[in-house]
Amino acid sequence: MAHFPKWKIILAVVVSLAGFIWSAPNLLPRETTDQMPSWWQPVSLGLDLQGGSYLMLEVDTSYVVREHLNSLVETVRATLRKERVKYAELGLSGKDTVKVRILEAGDREKIRPELRKLDSTAAFDMTEDGTVTWYYDENALRSRINQAVDQSIEIVRRRIDEMGTREPSIQRQGAERIVVQLPGVKDPDRIKELLGKTAKLTFHMVDDTATPDDARAGRLPPGSMLLPSAENERGLPTSYVVKKRVEVGGDLLTDAQATFQDGHPVVSFKFSAAGGKKFGDTTKENVGKALAIVLDGKVISAPRVNEPILGGSGVISGGFNVQQAKDLSMLLRAGALPAPLGVLEERTVGPDLGADSIRAGAIASVVGLVAVVVFMALIYGILGLLADVALVLNLVILLALLSALGATLTLPGIAGIVLTMGMAVDANVLIYERIREESRNGRSLLSAIQAGFERAFGTILDANLTTLAAAALLFSFGTGPIKGFAVTLTLGLLTSMFTAITVTRLMVALWVSVRRPKTLPL
Amino acid sequence: MTFYSRLIGNTPKFDFLRLRVFGLTLTVLLILGSFASMGLKGFNFGIDFAGGLLIETQTAEKADVGHMRNVLDTLNLGEVSLQEFGDTGRDVMIRIQRQEGDEKAQMVALTRVKEALGAGYEYRRVEIVGPKVGDELKVDGALAVGLAVLAIAAYVWFRFEWQFGVGALAATFHDVILTFGLFSVTGLEFNLTTVAAILTIAGYSINDTVVEYDRVRENLRKYKTMSVYDLLNLSVNETLARTILTVATVMVTVVALLVLGGEVLRGFSIAMLWGLVIGTFSSIYVAIPVLLYFDLRSGADKEGEEGAEPAAP
Numbered sequence: 066m067a068h069f070p071k072w073k074i075i076l077a078v079v080v081s082l083a084g085f086i087w088s089a090p091n092l093l094p095r096e097t098t099d100q101m102p103s104w105w106q107p108v109s110l111g112l113d114l115q116g117g118s119y120l121m122l123e124v125d126t127s128y129v130v131r132e133h134l135n136s137l138v139e140t141v142r143a144t145l146r147k148e149r150v151k152y153a154e155l156g157l158s159g160k161d162t163v164k165v166r167i168l169e170a171g172d173r174e175k176i177r178p179e180l181r182k183l184d185s186t187a188a189f190d191m192t193e194d195g196t197v198t199w200y201y202d203e204n205a206l207r208s209r210i211n212q213a214v215d216q217s218i219e220i221v222r223r224r225i226d227e228m229g230t231r232e233p234s235i236q237r238q239g240a241e242r243i244v245v246q247l248p249g250v251k252d253p254d255r256i257k258e259l260l261g262k263t264a265k266l267t268f269h270m271v272d273d274t275a276t277p278d279d280a281r282a283g284r285l286p287p288g289s290m291l292l293p294s295a296e297n298e299r300g301l302p303t304s305y306v307v308k309k310r311v312e313v314g315g316d317l318l319t320d321a322q323a324t325f326q327d328g329h330p331v332v333s334f335k336f337s338a339a340g341g342k343k344f345g346d347t348t349k350e351n352v353g354k355a356l357a358i359v360l361d362g363k364v365i366s367a368p369r370v371n372e373p374i375l376g377g378s379g380v381i382s383g384g385f386n387v388q389q390a391k392d393l394s395m396l397l398r399a400g401a402l403p404a405p406l407g408v409l410e411e412r413t414v415g416p417d418l419g420a421d422s423i424r425a426g427a428i429a430s431v432v433g434l435v436a437v438v439v440f441m442a443l444i445y446g447i448l449g450l451l452a453d454v455a456l457v458l459n460l461v462i463l464l465a466l467l468s469a470l471g472a473t474l475t476l477p478g479i480a481g482i483v484l485t486m487g488m489a490v491d492a493n494v495l496i497y498e499r500i501r502e503e504s505r506n507g508r509s510l511l512s513a514i515q516a517g518f519e520r521a522f523g524t525i526l527d528a529n530l531t532t533l534a535a536a537a538l539l540f541s542f543g544t545g546p547i548k549g550f551a552v553t554l555t556l557g558l559l560t561s562m563f564t565a566i567t568v569t570r571l572m573v574a575l576w577v578s579v580r581r582p583k584t585l586p587l
Numbered sequence: 588m589t590f591y592s593r594l595i596g597n598t599p600k601f602d603f604l605r606l607r608v609f610g611l612t613l614t615v616l617l618i619l620g621s622f623a624s625m626g627l628k629g630f631n632f633g634i635d636f637a638g639g640l641l642i643e644t645q646t647a648e649k650a651d652v653g654h655m656r657n658v659l660d661t662l663n664l665g666e667v668s669l670q671e672f673g674d675t676g677r678d679v680m681i682r683i684q685r686q687e688g689d690e691k692a693q694m695v696a697l698t699r700v701k702e703a704l705g706a707g708y709e710y711r712r713v714e715i716v717g718p719k720v721g722d723e724l725k726v727d728g729a730l731a732v733g734l735a736v737l738a739i740a741a742y743v744w745f746r747f748e749w750q751f752g753v754g755a756l757a758a759t760f761h762d763v764i765l766t767f768g769l770f771s772v773t774g775l776e777f778n779l780t781t782v783a784a785i786l787t788i789a790g791y792s793i794n795d796t797v798v799e800y801d802r803v804r805e806n807l808r809k810y811k812t813m814s815v816y817d818l819l820n821l822s823v824n825e826t827l828a829r830t831i832l833t834v835a836t837v838m839v840t841v842v843a844l845l846v847l848g849g850e851v852l853r854g855f856s857i858a859m860l861w862g863l864v865i866g867t868f869s870s871i872y873v874a875i876p877v878l879l880y881f882d883l884r885s886g887a888d889k890e891g892e893e894g895a896e897p898a899a900p
Contacts, residue, residue: 113851121720123690123719252710254698257694407689407690407691408690408691408694408715408717409690409716409717409719409720410715410716410717410720411694411713411714411715412712412713412714412715413710413712413713413714414711414712415709415710415711415712417645417709417711418643418711418712421849422849422851425847425848425849425852426848426849426852428847429843429844429846429847429848429852430843432843432847433839433840433843433844436839436840436843437836437839437840440835440836440839441836444832476849476851476852477780477783477852477855479848480844480848480852480855480856483840483841483843483844483848484787484837484840484841484844484859486836486840487833487836487837487838487839487840487841488791488794488837490833490836491794491829491833491836491837494829494832494833494836495798495829498826498828498829498832501828502598502825505598523801524797524798524801524802527746527797527801528793528794528795528797528798528801529794530742531739531742531743531790531793531794531797532790532791532793532794534735534738534739534742534790535735535738535739535786535787535789535790535793536786536790538731538734538735538738538786539731539735539783539786539787541731542727542728542730542731542734543731543779543782543783544724544727544779547779547780547782547783550783551783554787554790
């Protein structure tokens with residue numbers, strides 16, 4: 066006992082000091098710690114403690130694929146028309162293939178290279194009878210979906226940033242999901258509403274060769290489609306026949322702002338240089354005709370083009386109220402989602418409940434701690450008090466680790482800490498019981514203490530490693546708060562091994578050399 | 588002399604194994620009972636697994652639950668349960684079953700509830716779990732529990748002998764099934780926190796078992812001629828003081844959580860309390876007696892050698 070290795074003493078002192086340093090920010094008010102460097106911050110609280118909203122979103126991947134295939138169909142149509150090639154049966158075949166048949170044998174070889182390079186990610190094939198297929202294997206579709214999810218995350222981030230939420234966290238989960246965590250958000254309805262919109266804006270020419278009634282009767286010209294109008298002003302048509310061809314898309318917008326025109330809220334927009342030129346050309350060629358402004362498959366308005374619009378900017382008026390105009394301009398600025406998002410899971414905790422939970426957790430922890438401390442002192446006297454010091458040190462180091470690692474503390478996480486206290490003491494109980502036993506078997510005081518620590522170590526290690534196995538599984542399968550529980554339980558077990566064994570042993574050695582007891586006070 | 592050393596003087600000499608037949612019978616009956624309840628009654632799944640909505644409201648004055656129930660009944664949302672909790676009478680927990688249809692249907696239900704209740708309600712907590720996530724969480728939870736039991740048994744087998752692995756497997760299985768049984772019989776809400784509780788119980792119970800096994804292993808080396816029956820009894824008795832003390836300290840902390848931890852942790856604390864009792868029981872009456880039915884001596888003498896094959900659990 067007397068020759069305690071120096072490096073162990075130094076290690077114990079350094080670790081304890083570090084524990085105090087890194088756990089200290091948790092005692093300071095938030096305004097103070099906000100000024101502190103990022104490595105010296107209090108533990109971050111989970112949404113269940115600080116209040117906020119958790120949303121799990123899923124990207125509609127079948128939409129992504131369908132959209133991609135449809136756009137290839139339109140490109141093929143445009144290419145064949147431009148080259149004046151006769152074709153038939155253009156369309157989708159199954160869920161992963163685009164198909165067309167080139168009618169005249171003479172065209173086939175001529176057009177082949179052009180068709181092949183339309184999409185290099187697809188497997189291209191042309192048969193004897195002129196049937197051309199673009200087939201997407203799983204990898205090609207997956208990479209397409211992957212891209213769409215990445216893009217969605219970016220758009221979600223921009224939209225949430227526009228709403229001015231404090232410290233949002235937006236993370237990808239798995240192949241097609243996005244987890245959004247919004248601390249401090251009390252009512253996520255508006256966020257859900259705004260994330261639920263794809264906000265795909267397109268400009269189409271209205272097809273004046275057919276009326277909506279013709280279309281409903283089945284007389285829809287090829288290359289045109291029937292679209293409903295957004296429910297806004299009364300007195301306007303409920304649907305329009307518009308050309309499928311997109312004249313200009315919302316992806317070419319550079320800015321959009323809510324403003325007023327003649328006292329009505331409108332959205333003004335500005336195109337990029339390329340978009341402005343396209344928009345200018347379209348309006349120049351179609352003076353006198355109606356241009357439909359389509360948002361997410363609904364016609365917002367279809368104003369007549371009175372003169373060419375060459376400045377690259379314009380306004381959308383659709384009978385909006387102020388809020389709608391603001392929302393639309395925000396959505397247009399942030400950009401369109403590549404596919405609709407669905408909310409799979411929502412968990413919202415109000416800030417009051419969070420504060421109540423913190424209070425309940427803190428009281429339970431303190432009461433648990435005091436009870437354990439008193440209990441140990443009663444049972445083991447002075448050695449029990451040494452174990453108590455180790456226990457408190459354990460909590461300090463645990464808190465420091467959680468803070469330094471940037472782990473998130475949840476309510477089940479607090480339960481994990483409370484539980485660790487009980488288990489940490491177990492190591493001391495094992496050691497002390499062993500010392501008692503060794504001393505009963507006739508060993509001298511010093512030798513009994515030494516043997517007690519050494520023999521109990523193997524037991525403690527085995528017992529804790531099995532618990533760690535369970536905690537590790539909890540971590541890998543758990544989500545949200547449960548993960549928080551696994552984190553504190555795991556870290557708590559690790560720190561308790563250090564404090565209950567090394568630190569307690571150091572203190573017992575110190576006690577023995579100072580007080581030189583003759584008998585075991587157990 | 589402290590209070591405690593007067594209480595427990597020397598190593599006690601209880602004959603735990605004398606009651607082994609009673610213990611094993613009780614164990615088997617409890618496990619069968621748990622299975623029966625799970626099969627016949629099933630679980631009261633919370634929204635984590637069943638999907639649906641959970642809304643915690645608070646009103647400024649005492650809540651009028653009857654009025655709330657009437658209002659919500661007009662919405663035809665299927666099974667709706669309202670539960671007052673806390674001691675001010677202002678807190679009400681609304682649980683609404685999973686709505687037919689996809690994830691959107693759940694969100695629509697929330698909007699309708701908020702509209703129907705009108706102003707005056709503060710929504711302290713809202714949780715909505717769609718059908719897809721609920722099913723996935725079920726699979727994940729089952730997988731975590733299953734793997735934990737196997738991982739624990741594998742670790743014990745690796746560190747001790749295969750007989751000990753079998754004993755640990757039996758004890759952990761016992762604890763897990765009985766906790767499932769508790770939730771099924773009492774109708775306590777079974778949610779994600781319950782899964783965490785079950786894994787913690789498994790971890791705690793194995794901790795207890797390993798401490799006893801460790802002593803058995805040590806005694807096997809120390810007393811080469813003692814009968815296995817006496818040796819197992821001795822080992823349990825030698826670790827008894829530690830078992831009692833540790834159970835007591837953990838129990839103290841769990842009771843603190845149960846009484847003071849608030850509504851969210853209540854189910855977890857009840858499960859943990861139950862787990863402490865059955866975990867301690869299984870360490871003595873499942874994990875230890877199982878060893879009696881194996882030839883421990885041959886295994887212990889060949890310490891460190893490979894050769895024994897694991898028995899099918």
